[in-house]
Amino acid sequence: MNPHKSALFWIFFLTIIWTCTRPPYADTNRSYKKQARGYGKELMEYPLSDSFETADGWVGTTNFSMRKPNFVIIHHTAQDSTEQTLRTFTLPRTKVSSHYVIGHDGKIYHMLHDLLRAHHAGISKWGNTTDLNSTSIGIELDNNGSEPFSDEQINSLLTVLDKLQKAYSIPVTNFLGHADIAPGRKVDPSRYFPWEKLAKAGYGIWYDTTRTQVPADFNMMQGLRIIGYNTTNEKNAIQSYRIHFTPQDTSRQLNEADRKIIYDLMKKS
Ligand SMILES: [Zn+2]
Structure with missing residues (x-):
């Protein structure tokens, strides 16, 4: 092999190795980081540009914290696999996402910070609360909509709900399904979903x-x-x-x- 061909071979070989060993979501993770940094920068603005144009119209208070979610909305993915859902939620053109995806096998994927707004609820209303995306955590369960939910999946869901309830003091009445907040538009999670079991564990009413x-x-x-x-x-x-x-x-x-x-x-x- 002449030196030129040999160099080409090595470039080709190393590219294959690099492609195969790269984490599958490296690019979307980078995109997440970039967007989160953008929102962080927005929060750091000082003084705020909407402080009515006067420098002395801004007085930074010493007492504040981040806004917290007050609802949990449960969905089924209506897709065939967790991989398909993860792909859907990492393609910008779909414009949809949820904070958590739980596989049929019980594996939990966390896709964005709980204090950020996921795009899972769409046009929705519960009582007088609209824009549920702004006030809720979205959880997607890998399920095609016409099959039972596995025990592993429900156990993992209970683990996530426990964490969320403790972290954000979510009221017992505010654990809901997508169908509850979007009648006529959504039917998930399906009739197979064990709401009574959840309520007995303290999430939702029965x-x-x-x-x-x-x-x-x-x-x-x-x-x-x-x-x-x-x-x-x-x-x-x-x-x-x-x-x-x-x-x-x-x-x-x-x-x-x-x-x-x-x-x-x-x-x-
Ligand atoms: Zn849904």
Whole structure:
């Protein structure tokens, strides 16, 4: 082999080695760091440019902290693998992301700082809170939407919820599904999701209607609205309520059993 060919061979060989040994998300990790640095710079601005143009209109207080999330929104990915979801959340053109992705095998991936805003909720409303992206942590569970969630995955989810609850004092009522905050637009997590188990662990509310006495004039749609559902479209609100609380029932009509359930949930909200 002449020296020229030999040099070419080594360049080719080393490029292959470099490509194969490079961490798969090295480029997107660099992009994350760059964006986070940009936001850090914004926070460091001093005095703030919106201080009404006068230097003495800025007085730095000594007492402050970072804003904290107050909701947790759970999703299923509706994709075929965790790798597919990680790829989706690292492609700029998709514009979507979540703070955590939990694999079917229970592996937890953290994709951005909890105090930053992920793009997972979209147009959403719960009670009078809109823009849930600004106030919530998004958790995506690797699941195609028509299969049960594995025990490993739910156990990992409980570990993440425990950490979030302790770190941010998230109210028990504020652990919700995407379907809850976007009726008619979203149906995740699916009817397979174990909300009752979560509620028993302290994340989200559940009902016990054994001794529930419902006043005769109780209006179920008003009850759903008080719980938090956007009832602008009643059928959609009922569908979201059913996915979360009565997954075995697929009708969009409310019945006598629902009267008790909704009244009990409303009392706990
Ligand atoms: Zn979702």
